[in-house]
Amino acid sequence: MDGPWPAPAAPGPFHATVEVPGSKSETNRALLLAALADAPSTITGALEARDTVLMRAALEAMGVRITGEGSTLHVEPPARLHAATEPVDCGLAGTVMRFVPPLAALTGGRTRFVGDPVASERPLAPVLDGLRQLGCRVNGEAIPCTVDAPEALGGPHVEVDASASSQFVSGLLLVGARLPQGLDLHHVGTGGVPSRPHIEMTLEMLRSRGVRADWSGPASWRVEPGGVRALDQRIEPDLTSASVFLAAAALSGGSVTVPGWPGRTTQGGDAIREVLTRMGAEVALDGDALTVRGTGTLNGLDVDLHASSELTPVVAALCLFADGVSTIRGVAHIRGHETDRLAALEAELARVGGSVEQTEDGLRITGTGLAAEGLHPAALLSYADHRMVHAEALVGLLVDGCTVDDVACTSKTINNFDTLWSDMLDGER
Ligand SMILES: O=C(O)C1=C[C@@H](OP(=O)(O)O)[C@@H](O)[C@H](O)C1
């Protein structure tokens, strides 16, 4: 789209079903584990968006053959992964910049990693330090950097400070079975490790492929050495992506249904159900169809999103229109997400007249209620962050006349966000 995106106002209550694309986190883990597996495998329901396209390109550059378009991918691992001859583009994808360098450590060669200009601001040093402890020579502390892998890696003991991202843990665990003595990984930071469900997702996906991997203490993990079995996997819809559509129902007074909601999941985004329920929306899971209905009431809340911090932008937008003061806690580390999300949310919600302040580990937001009284339209900035656009699309529903400078950055995790959004608003009345 040329020029800013006019964020559509809610046309009154609407009823829509939204097919949400596959989970970014599961797709990129499934691709990487398929690349390490003992035989070919097929991934269905895969996300096709910038983060997964980058993962696919990185693996192909290391000798993996991936065929198929859209959401079905067939992955053939090579007899041995080789170092990529050209720099691997990580874009702004945490799952590429934190998961692929450990994979490169298995190649015995040299791999260079590059990315978007702002990628160099995202924390990466702990994972690179972990690779040094395994015997790699690493040049750089962030993107761009180069990993020089030895013929034989060391281990198993590795210590990292993972208080800035659970992905440091997941990236190392994913390759742990391929280390000669497995991996004994220990978090040594003073802060806790965020996004625990994402670590569970990593462990569960390893175990379903025959790898023995588990917690060995409150902040430590053990992966036994051994093979990775090929597994055909169906990817769940991305529940964090789903949250923006479900939140639209809570704000509009209509309803949104997301089919394919898993009965049991390791996706942190599942927590949106509890958040919306606490705020006063009706949330119903009927078989695998999750429906959220707006009730005309939106209560402020005090919520700790440490385990599901990806939800912060959407929850912050909801809190802007809730009754009373809301507090979001436990998310200091999202200052290192695609952008400093606490600063960006404070600035952009204030731009429409919202009363928002950063705290040490989150946000305090004084809501206007669903009448959005005192708010006014504004030209909102996206900071190249897909989830800032999600928050701003929600703001635009109730503050008529807002624009967003770069809706295209939503392609990080949803290829056609603006179409899905307007189709949803065109739903039945
Ligand atoms: O492993 C993963 O797939 C992810 C882990 C989380 O990262 P952090 O622990 O850095 O928050 C999450 O926010 C990110 O979107 C995806």
Ligand SMILES: C=C(OP(=O)(O)O)C(=O)O
């Ligand atoms: C933090 C996020 O992404 P990444 O995987 O790039 O860290 C996110 O999608 O909210």
